[in-house]
Amino acid sequence: MSPASATSTPPKPLGAGRPKDLGKGAAILDAAKRLFTAQGFDGTSMDQIAAEAGVSKLTVYSHFGDKDALFFAAVSAKCEELLPPELFMAEHLQGPLCAQLTSIARAFFALITSDEALSMHRMMLTQSSDLHVREMFWKAGPQRVQEAFAAFVQARADAGELEVPDVRRAASQFFCLLKGELHMRMASGLCCAPDACDLDAHINATVDLFLRAHATR
């Protein structure tokens, strides 16, 4: 407890009792995640990241080679953070099919219209970073969600509740409808989140169209 004369491990560098190197590395990665998702790639400087992490700029360069590598690491970590492993599908599997779809739709729409997800979507459209980042994001983000939903649709089709010729395409269409023009307007900053009334109308219209096309009579 008492600060002795010579301890090889410094008493309290930043946060909890984590080892020193990992503590700084984690602080840098955390700051990079916050700033990149808030301001984009070009809008975020290495000075900002170093200041936000409470370290010097050269420490950032010593932990991650350059800006591109740090960006890749930050986007990877953010993808894992935004997508919980259960993919929030399990908790919605009760009640009639219409209610299940509505519940899934509400959860997905809330996810993709969160500030963080909108920022990620914006960043992936800037050609600032190289192709590997975008490929990684696509596989870790939208593709995983879409495949989970496709599995759900396939199960309902096997149970005879849905009639779907192409399951993957139907899942893709469902998500495109769900995004709608609202997603683009929010991504470009033209409007904020819709109120409860508009949100319900949008969700219901999406589920309606999907069921009218694929529900077995």
Added chain:
Amino acid sequence: MSPASATSTPPKPLGAGRPKDLGKGAAILDAAKRLFTAQGFDGTSMDQIAAEAGVSKLTVYSHFGDKDALFFAAVSAKCEELLPPELFMAEHLQGPLCAQLTSIARAFFALITSDEALSMHRMMLTQSSDLHVREMFWKAGPQRVQEAFAAFVQARADAGELEVPDVRRAASQFFCLLKGELHMRMASGLCCAPDACDLDAHINATVDLFLRAHATR
């Protein structure tokens, strides 16, 4: 011909026999359109625009006040260039309804997946410039197209061929389906244009879903 002592009009500034001021202003605007749509706002410098237009940087600043104003002018001009006044609706109004929708869908998909339109879409999602540019783009671009299609749907509903409770929402849904995940993948540079087979499948699936939901029996 011979370089006299004092001629108020210099003989041959750049290209053809256009007036001098308009010639340079047009060259600047043309270069700005090309470079902005190709590289985005942050990725394009005023030096590049001046060099591409064949004038000095200060000439650019004297014609357009600053970079934001030039960007606004360039985006406005590009919107007008990409959207012909007839909105390419008139030529598709023959044959059965399904064929009409398919024809409209093909034309719109070709428009929004052109390199120039994809670049515009990318630029509008980067928060580089102020809100006025995005509002102008939305009104001059997607909103005009969508309203034209909504009028088409309304006419078919009045004729008893479609049953659409909310025409504007249906038009919005049609375009979101038409964009699909293909549009996002192309916008982020993850894939190129689809081949004829995939394109047909996508267009047909879009029209199918729309008609299955709204066609009168």
Added chain:
DNA sequence: GTCTATATAGCGATAGAC
């Protein structure tokens, strides 16, 4: 291994000569 100070370059915008 970490920090202070700096090298190098490009940006938007401007002053003065013609």
Added chain:
DNA sequence: GTCTATCGCTATATAGAC
């Protein structure tokens, strides 16, 4: 009205002190 040269600022990336 147009051009050459420059200011002031900020960016990434690095050299030397502790």
